[in-house]
Amino acid sequence: MAYLELNVLNNSQTPMAMGIDLGTTFSLAAVMRDGRPVILHPEGGSGSVPSVIHFPEHGPPAVGRAARDQALADPTHTVFSVKRYMGRGLADCEADRERLPYRVTETEHGVAQVDIRGKSYTPQELSALILMRVHDLGCRALGGDDVRRAVITVPAYFDDAQRQATRDAARLAGLELLRIINEPTAASLAYGLDQREDGIVAVYDLGGGTFDISILSIEDGVFRVLATAGDTRLGGDDFDALLVDLARRELAAELDEQALRDPAFLQGARLAAERCKRELSIHPQAELHISIPSSGVQWRRTVSRAEFDAWSAPLIERTLHCCAKALADAKLDAKAIDEVVLVGGSTRSPLVRSEVAKYFGRLPHTELNPDEVVALGAAIQGHILVGGTRDILLLDVTPLSLGVETMGGAISVLVPRNSTVPCSVTEGFTTYADNQTGIEFHVLQGERELAQDCRSLARFTLKGIPPMPAGMARVAVRFHLDADGVLTVKAREESTGATAEIEVQPTHGLTDAEVETMLRDSYAHAQEDFDKRRLADLRTELGVMLQATEKNLAVARAELDPESWAELETALEAARGAAESSDVLATQALRDGLERASTPLAALLMDSVAKSALRDRTLDEV
Amino acid sequence: MSPCPQDAHCPQCPHCNGALETPLACSTCGALLSVAPETPPHLILDMELAWACADDDLQRNHRRFSRMVHPDFYATAAPAERELAEHNSALLNSAYDILADDLTRAEWLLEHLGGPTDKEERQMPQEFLMEVMDWNETLAAHACGQSSDEDLDSLRRDLHARRAAVAADLGRHLDPLPEPGAPALLEVRRLLNAARYIERSLEHAAADQA
Incomplete structure (x- = not known):
């Protein structure tokens, strides 16, 4: 069966992209096949990979089911719910810390990290491990095709730092990330394909760790998000x-x-x-x-x-408040919604279902598996991105207002929430002192009026402004939110046309240099892990060879020619010391040496075995 | 696409000379085009320069042009082309945002016609002053638990009604479009100043509820 599907795939001309739902509790992948999205799963398996990582005492970390099975036996080395800490700092994890069985710390740049076996791991690195596992299983389900292009989903309410962290995780996992798309939007794609009807849709997505509500209009194959709201710490x-x-x-x-x-x-x-x-x-x-x-x-x-x-009523109440906010932003009331779609494992709760039905006054759609619908939608988006179809287009929005801190500590909004992305705004800045050559500004995301109540995204320093009197410099700064909802900033000094240099200091993110270092380290570690495993294998082999040789030492001494005997004795001597060596090449040399030196003995033994086997038989019996 | 009338100045595609519906891209040969960032929103969306803005037409054009420039259709293109798609898509989306909402469209028309900025004219129509104080009182009372959620709901309904009334008033001044510098523009500015208070109060009411 698997081979049959493989042939169909290999015949198709369009390149493939994997849609990956990187979830709080589990992750899974899907691809487009014969015009329909399908979940990738190994034969007989479910395809969903628990988003759990276990760090054994020796060897590389395990991800998925095997890791989850270690949770009870080895709790302090088993990591769960990494997604909650993406793009976050230590202070954000405070509420969870009491429930976490391992230590959470922070990098010097304010990125939360967990300490396991004396090593620190950022959520980006941990998510990369999960992505690699999901990708690997997905490729195996495809019969070994290495599909590097991917679309990864995130909660719609993820801010810039969380999206950036997801991008970095994809990079660390060696994937070519075509697009980050929002989970509820992805779900609407999966449903939209089935229904093919125009109208207004509300997607209520209560996942393992996050909640999103998105209101979309679907018309002529264009899925336009009108408004989105949510809570990245509710699931x-x-x-x-x-x-x-x-x-x-x-x-x-x-x-x-x-x-x-x-x-x-x-x-x-x-x-x-x-x-x-x-x-x-x-x-x-x-x-x-x-x-x-x-x-x-x-x-x-x-x-x-x-x-x-x-007990759970207050949590559901919180989701309904988000729904009210999204409807208000979409300038609609609940009656205007034509269809309601439920996404996320937590929407299996009967109370969630009944409360949502009551709120929107209609029975929600639950036809598609709420655990799979996001990955299916991501596969459809991947298909669009590799040029598979132009019938469908997603127009998504940025969930949070983007602004800069003003002199008085307030926030001046540049891009209001629910603006369609991509979008850009150009803002003018000037100098306050004579010959000032740099300007610093602080970019924030959030709906509160004071900068201190919003999420700090990054501090940007403009450099290389030509010296001139105060207020003369005209620096145009272009803030661009791309189709992933990720911010880039460019600046130009307008009176001289000089491109000002920008230094970015993310508040809870990795710098480019840090990602580079991690990539280098992970290659180095991959080698290290490989070496460790090889060394262990070599030692086992050596052990078996030593045992076999020593058992037959008497035969060897008696029957081998003196030259071979001397060589074997030397090789044995050296091999006995190998247990202390941690050098792979040296151990390999010892193993090879012993193998070579013991060949004459092996031949001798083979002969005698053959002889003894033949002893009681006549020739014609052989 | 109808052929270009002989007497009108019709923009043409530099690559295939096809008539352009939007300066962002050519619907004939599909090329993405480089656009000046200050290109007016109605040109980008192929709409008339007017107060009236049919929502159906606006949405249809936005959808159609999005299909021509959206980065999703350039995900595996060369970096320069991908960048241009991001850029043009951003221009298209901000043009849409300006035209889709009565208040932002009025603000843009006011600026286009050389009317006063909110710094040059800070006043709002007299009758609003008292109302603003009432709204603030209700909001403050609710914030410290002295008024009910029903009060907040009724405030919100009032605010929506006032917003609609302001939009209607704006239409009276802006349709047909006044000459640049016309006195009507001062009234437009004052109405927009009032609208900003309404918006802010609505934001507060929403934040309070959550």
Whole structure:
């Protein structure tokens, strides 16, 4: 079956691009095949890769199912929900830290990172590991085609720093990123293909860690996003946390503070909570069962759906506030919505479904698998980007207003939220002092009026302004949000025409130089990992050879010619010392040397084995 | 595409001499074209220079021209062409944003006709002053929990009604378009100053609710 599909693929002329849904809890890939998007999965497998990374004591990190299986046994070296920390700093992770079984720190440029086995990993590097795994599995499902071009989805409400971090992750994973697209928009593409009807659509996307609501109009194959709103820190994880908190609360009498913070307990409680939550979507009650073998904790508690609904109501209320905001920005009311589409695993919750239906006054669409629809849409967008079709066009918006900090610490908005991207604005700046050759400005994203309440994206320093009296310089700065929603800034001094140089200092992002270094390091590490594995293999081989040779030493001494015997003795001597060597080439040489020196002995033994096998047989029996 | 009338000045594509509907790209040969950044929005979107702006036409042209210049169709093109697609697409989108909204369109027409800026004329129509104070009071009361969500809802309805009324007033002054420097432009400025207060109050009301 797999081969049959492979042939069809190889016959098609259009180049391929992989659509990748890089999710908080799991990730998956899809491609366009015979005019339809299909999820890529290995034969018999589901194709979804848990977004989990495990760092074993030796060897390269494991990603996906194998990593998730380690969560309980090795909690402090198993990383979850990396997406929550993309483009974020340490202060942003504060609320989560108590629940995290590993240490979170920050780079000197304010990028959050986790410390595992004495090494620090930024969310960009961790996401790159997940991307590589998803990509690798996807390529295998395609029969080995190396499809490097990719479209990666992000929550619509991701800001510039989070998008930039996703771009950097793709680069670290060695992918050619054609476009970042918004998850709800991707979902609408997948549905739009099925329905082919014009109208106004609301996409309600409650994923593992993020919530988005997008309002789109679909007309003549153009999907125009009218408005989007959301919360990048609201998702299934938060519903799990309700149950984890319940366990911590009710176990407080039995367990001390330290036991409640024990990494194994935290991971175990998290996994149990997730299981219980899923059960509650199907049954009126479910058991929250926490079992931690390492500390002997055994705890059961029946949770009714009514209880869970009461606890989760405020979270759903928050999503509905976002819906109201998006509708207001689209200048529509809920009645104007023709179709409602549910996306994200968390929309399996009956309470979410009923509340959304009530809010929009219509039954939402759930025909497509809410876990797969985003990747399917990304594959369609990938198909458009490689020139596969011109029938469909996405016009998306920037979710947050973009501005610069003014002298008084307020924000002056340059690009209002929900502007269609790409878009650019040119703003004039001037000098405040005579012969001032540089201007610094602070770019922010957010809806609050004070700069300190908005998200700091970066500080830009304009350099190389020709010396002139204060206020004479006219620097035109062009802010451009590209189709990915990522900001670039260019500046020109207008009186002299000089292109001013811009130095970018991202607030919670990696500089180009840092990404370069990581790329170099990862190549170096790949070599290192390879070497470690090779060394381990060589030592095992040597061990087996040594054992076999030593067992037959008596035969060797008695029957080998003196020259071969001397050579074997020397090689054995050297090989016995190999256990201490960490040099791959030297170990390889020892292994090869022993193999060569033991060949005469092997021949001798083969002869004697042959002889003994033949001893009791007549020639015609052989 | 209808042929160019003999007596009119019709822009032509530098590559194939086809008549241009938009300066951003040629619909005949498909070439992306280099455009001056200050090109007026109505030229970019092939709309008339007028207050009236039929939403259907505007959206249709935006969709059609987007299909000609959007970076999605140049994702694997040479970097220079990709850059031009980004640039032209951005111009198209800002032109659309200006024309699609009554207030931004009025603001642009005012500037185009040489009317006063918001720094040269800060006043707004008298009747608004009292209203602005009322709005602020309701918002302040709600912020410290002294008024209900219903009050906020009714404020929001009022604000939307006022916004629509301002747009209608703007139409009376701008249709037909006055001469550059005409006294009507001062009124337009004042109405737009009032509109800005309405917008800001609406923002506050929305932020308060969330």
